[in-house]
Amino acid sequence: MAQMLSAPRKRIAGPRFRIDLMPYLFILPAVVIYVIFNLGPVLASFFLSFFKWDLLSPTTEFAGFDHYDFILNDDRFWNALGHNFIFLGLAVVIPVSLGLFLAVFIYEIRRGRVFFRAALFLPAIFSGVVIAYVWKWIYHPFAGVLNPTLELVGLGAFTQSWLGNPKIALYSTFIAYTWASFGYSMVIFLAGLQDISTDIFDAARVDGANFRQKLFHITIPCLYDVFTFVITLRIFTAMGVFGVIYILTGGGPFYASDVIDIYVFRMIGNFEMGWATAAATVNTVIVVCLSTGFIKWREWRSWTS
Amino acid sequence: MIENRFSRHVQKLAYIVLAALLLGVLSLSSVSAQDGTDVLIWSLGYSGDYNEALVERFNEAHDDVNIVYEDVLTGTFTENNQKVRIALENEAGPHVLGGVDVGANLQALVSTGQVKDLTEYYRASGLIDRIPPNLLSQVTVEGRIYAIPQNMESVGIFYNKDAFAELELEVPGTFEEYVGVLEAVKEAGYYGYTMGLAGGWPSALMASMFMYSSAGSEYIDVLSGIQPWPDCDNCLDGLNAFYGMVANGYANPEPLGIDYDQSLDLFYQGINVMVLNGPWFIDASASAEPDFEIGFFYLPPVNPNTDIMTLGGIGGSLIVAEYADVDAAFKVVEWLTSEEVAVQALRDVSQLPAFTIDVPEDIAPLTYQIASETAANVDKIGFWPVTYLPPKVFGDMNQIVQGMIGGMLTPEELLDEMQETHSAYLAEN
């Protein structure tokens, strides 16, 4: 059969379309599974945002944009979205630059590279449940180890109710998020660094370039595409952050660490699917716009320069 | 070369994977069959080991009905509830749902026709005469009975007896006396009231406890949306009393920085001397091995004229309407309410069954005290507000109470905020 589908390489005279079915057959199983178990539920949830239905009662009622109207007029929605954007702003700077710094370091050293790489990458592949419980204990105002450690190193003035202070709570969850995610950026940067030809670095050294010059004039420009990838990934995870906040603060105190997915989760409690799915849809649209916009901008910039 | 060696490793790995899969499939296919009707119970109540022993006893005593028991505790109330309702909707649920927090939760299930009307069974079996009216009202929706109260617990203050003896404190009988105790405890360098308010539920529940114990059944009207929150002066008194725990330094510091479970450690460590909890705390505290003796009293009501004594939870059994064999299932749930099971429950899990029984004297003293006090006051126990408020509003209330504790809202502003959130919800649904 394969022979039949792929054999006629010779062109028969006259214009004629030949569709090669084989690649489609190869993709088909994955597509079928995806449509049934992923796209189906996603579309169902999208359509629910236009209906008043709790999934249990026999009647449904078309609600048009009512749910969107409610969501967009709800201060708490904007509060949560604002926190997502704070998270995003921090996430594209801190885990990314930390990852870059550590990648450059590991790339530079000869001794202990394997050990450093493994130790720093570990948190990135831990289970979210384990990560969140560990941090909950670290932040504990009485039994936690963070405050005593700060006192030990002379930073006693910074001791805090890390999760209980509304001004700090969001940033405390962000630290746990950073812990869980910088290793991923680091490994990707490291991979990118190893692809840069060593000749460039050698030439720079001959020219007498110092560390900073090398970093800003060679390393970072050479990692242009890697940056695009790493930051896009941060857009996804920062706009969709859930588990770490759910376990650490539950969005509190008084909505101080509320984010969209927590807001959605509160709505879903009683199957108020309309509001929940409307909020989820708005968030998805924002993420898609942000990420595609960012990628297009990066492509445009690299093309113009 | 390396690539080749590697692919051999992968091959080996594949064989291991296949062998493991095969083992998994084999272990799945070993479900035994028995005679009689199977009744599948999902339990959201008692601890698993106890229930398994109970089920074994039932199955030995009955030939015609066979219980298949599954423990489906998943953690938070919302998660449990969500999972059960998804399962019922999809007819993938059990025949009997045990240990459900009834109340408004039951109303939601009844309104979708998912649970069986048991009124006739109640009458025929005489069960209707054995259950106290205020419990019966918790399982009744529009005059019909839909659930069987199975177990009940009431919450109160567990205290450090050694610390009380050291400070020569008496168990308080009124709220004023209680505040006096808190004051003395504070003077002595301890913390009185244990508070861990981080997370999705403790703030709303604790604040409710105080509002309830001040406003009584008026608070139920507020929760049901009949009376506006700001109009409930008694609720405000309760809130002020609750806020006083923090404002006057009676509670541990940083209540918003720790969750409820973490706050219990402060009690075990002897840092805090009183903690609000339910009878399950007897077992839980034993595993922490505190080096002091634990006593119990009911939190005196903020308003002495209130018509309830304390908050309680009531676990009911429901029979699923669509696909259960109701006769067989009723036999099971009726047996669960029998005195035999009730007494055994007291011995094993220290929780009080739904109705007055003779509490056996051979059980541990603290269990005996709580059980007999609850049995004596069964008609003065109010039920968890969580069953009256829709989960979304409950979740918002939790955040709003945190706002008050954190000093961002006054108690009056809290009531206004609650009114806004609650009425916006009710207007849409």
Add this chain to the structure above:
Amino acid sequence: MKSSLAERAILYALVAIILMVFVFPYGFLVSTSIKPPVDALAIPPTLLPQRISFDNYTIIGDFPVVQRSFGNSTIIALLSTVISIGLAIPAAYAIARFATWAGKLFLIAALVTRLIPPVSVGIPLFAIMRSLGLIDTHLGVALAHSTISVPLAIWLLASFMESIPRALEEAARVDGCSRFGALFRIIIPVAAGGIAVTAIFVFLASWNEFLFSLLLSSTGVKTAPIAIAEFKSQYGIQWGTMTSLSVLYSFPVIIFSLLMQKRILAGMTMGAVKG
């Protein structure tokens, strides 16, 4: 490297501090797990155990449900790996070699749908699983996990396959191999390293997944993260046992990352830089 000794010393010191800060949480977890259970709650806390005790580990023997959950997690993660890799290999091959628009579109769509909060997808997904009789089965949970990892697996594998010279395949085709034959005899063996890396990613994604496991299992196939999370509510607070369970649970993750870190790095290179 010809950087000065002082420069390197500073660099090492700086990274050592960062390392301490970042390894610290896990170190604390391990250290708590080997304290006697009562010491786990000490206020103020001690960093290192004053007394060593393995009680937190031996006590796990008393909880058959928790033990079973580790078995369930293993079966589900392996099943999910087999399903995902089985679906991803041909799809990745088609995308890498034939650059069909359908393949690209599918990949983009699949990555976009992953952005939707899983909580809002859970309910329709449950209904579908139920109508297929897959609730509370290993296969059901594994399939749900596969939908998460298949797009990533295709993406990673496609970049591996793109790096394989076409000449290899063409030589095989000239020798009379069908396209299937070329895939099985040339591509899969050559890309074995990439497949292994992808398999590990898929395995770990399933091993760590929480929400779908919670929704789609009742008692039969409860996975380890759920058993750990439930442990608290079901048996009172036993922080010590929570830590020992967490350590055991992280074990495969650590083993994989140590054994395979070069491979994982290679996978990242392919996926990130070239993909």
